[in-house]
Amino acid sequence: MSEIIAYGAPDADWVCAACDRPLAPAPATLTYLGSDFAVTLMRCPDCGLTLISEELALGKMLRVEKLLEDK
């Protein structure tokens, strides 16, 4: 499965509040109704807190969710 780059420039404006660290791209897996998708998301290098932006949630992810729900 090819990795999907799923973060954008605005994501870089967020820092991890607990660790006070800038986020960095990291591989992650999104799953829904038994299907897995490899993606690259912005993540806190210390605690691993991972960001899913509004653009991603309401864009690509929503389209995939609908596809899978109708499957």
Add this chain to the structure above:
Amino acid sequence: MDQQELRDLEARCIQEEPPRCQAACPIGLDARTLCAAVAAGDTSRAWAVLLRHMPLPGVLARICDHPCESQCLRNQAGDPIRIGALERAVAGVAATRARVLPMPKRAGKTAVLGSGLACLAVAWDLCAKGFAVTLLTGAKTLGGRLGEYPESLLPRAAVTAEIERLASLGVTFETGLDRGRLDPKRLLASFDAVCLGGDDPASSHLPPEAFDPETMAASEPGLFCCGIGMGGGAYSPIGAVAQGRKAALSIDRFLQKVSLTAGRAGQGRATRLYTNIEGVAALPALAMADPEAGYSSAEAAAEAARCLQCQCLECVKACPFLEHYKAYPKIYARQIYNNAAIVKGQHTANVLINSCMLCGLCTELCPEDFPMAATCLDARRDLVAKGKMPPSAHEFALMDMEFAQSEACFLARGAPLSPGEGKCRRLFFPGCQLSATKPEAVTAAYAALREIFPGEAGIMLSCCGAPARWAGREDLFDASMARLRSFWEDSGRPEIIAACPACLNMVEAGLPGAKATSLWEVLDHSDLSFPKRSSEAALAVHDPCTVRERTQVRESARRLLSRLGASCEELRFSGKRTKCCGFGGLLSEADPDLAATVGSRRAAESRADFVTYCAMCRDRLAKSGKRVLHLADLLFPGPDLDPAALPPVGVSRRRENRARLKRTVLREIFGQSPPEPGAGLILHLAPEVAAVLEKRRILEDDVRAVIAHAESSGKKFRHRQTGRFLACHGPANATFWVEYSPADDGFAVHNAYAHRMALKEGRS
């Protein structure tokens, strides 16, 4: 299902029964196909139909006395099809030289005495069976009474052509014989079988003293007869030919030394084929421009086009599922049987088996009550029992059921504030689908029930197990029922009041002894007052298929609608004949596209907004874009100004709703405080943010839960410029994200969004 059960089942589907014309024809001519061919102008195919059934078609087609016409269904919508005249028209133009292929020659010398039509038919059939045939007559010319027809109707040349054809097939003709040569008993000495014809004036003094009309066998072994009782005005060409055909078959059996009678009973029985002629416009028979010449080809085509092409397909016409597989229940029963019989190889009927909506409409429409739903459900159980049910077939529905029965959603409580702890006289069972799609309606209905039955009404939030039953998973269904039974017993065997008609059916099946009543009946019989409907536009009532056998529920729903001031219209398929929305039997799992077709076709049956009283029907029909109300929208109106326009509720939302409903009921009715993350947090929402939340169907409680989680765990992001926080929380299915900042007494909410996909743990 064993072979015998399959045959019994197949026999209940009447689609392959002959049409009335064919059943009425003594030789079983397929007049329906003939009409289709003539209507299409396909003379050679029409002729082939005649040739397949008729001996001497060049003669019989011109003079047949067509008993079929008196039985023609067209008679009930105009005049019967003039089948006799159509045959004549075909014989007049067809390339009548088509050959009859005899069977390989067989041992057996036969003699036919007489040359009338019946005798010629015997000779024709015996010849086609491969026997040597000698036709003997006292007459100088062949044909007997055929010579009495006017030339315009039966040209002498047509008779000659058929006799020549017999000769070319090997029939030997001996004419002008004296009486001595025609003594049947003497002939039996030199022939293996002899047939006497009564319809040849030159031989009519010869009918045997006694014969069996079923086999045409005379008392003397080897002696048969035909053309009997055809004297004077009683002459029937088709009757004569039918006797000849019977006699030829008996001679064949006699020569093979097998039973003359076995398997012949029931020939010519009445057909069971049913053809619905509702809405068929009456059409008179087409008049002939020249009655003496008969129909021209063009006239014949027009007349044949009036043929109704009788067939049943009552079920197929009404059900997109039965239509989809391009056959009819008799064929499907065979496919289902074969599917079960396969040991290795593709189970090609699995999707068919899993696509039946189990709604019972076909059985309702079927003149023979063909049990399609029971057949498919049995087949599902069989697949499950053999471990052959595809795991994906019902996985999602079963997962959803499991969730509805899980700790997050399940709730069972006796009547609140009642003296007997955990007891109740009524148990409200709203069902998992109403809970999932209209949780506010559940709390409102529960309030109504507590008003009607003060101190008596308990509640159980769960799933009745219908998905398990439809999936053939009796084990899971039994487990669902066991849980219900256990609470029902403990709470004092209350009357179960179900909002969903499917639950009602499941309770009846799985909990015999329990009194189960529809919520709509209870509300109908109550004196509660309900708000009047503001709109005067008529609503089309869509009865859920699960109330097909529940007249009282249907009537209660209508009385409630009338109390609400709603004007209603009835769909053509309603009440006992209502149609499924596409959810029944888990069709939407097995074949989502077909389920969508089912929903949109149903929705298109009226331009009016629909109203229904099943949460799944509401959702499935709404999915097609139809404006649909649930009865609860009218009885217990919520904040939505136009509930008919609400979109269907998505999978995750359904789960959130169920889980939240449990918390709401516990908190508001039973005074318990279930862990409600963030309860009491004060939120500040600008109107535009509130609108975003509304559009995205995110509740303030969802937002509170996110903030509470973020603030207690510290898991949140901070924006470099604005200093706002962004955090997420996914207690059940959806993950909610909230952008917020602290305010004096609480939090300001700047944005919120949600997704259903989940981030998989354990990979960093």
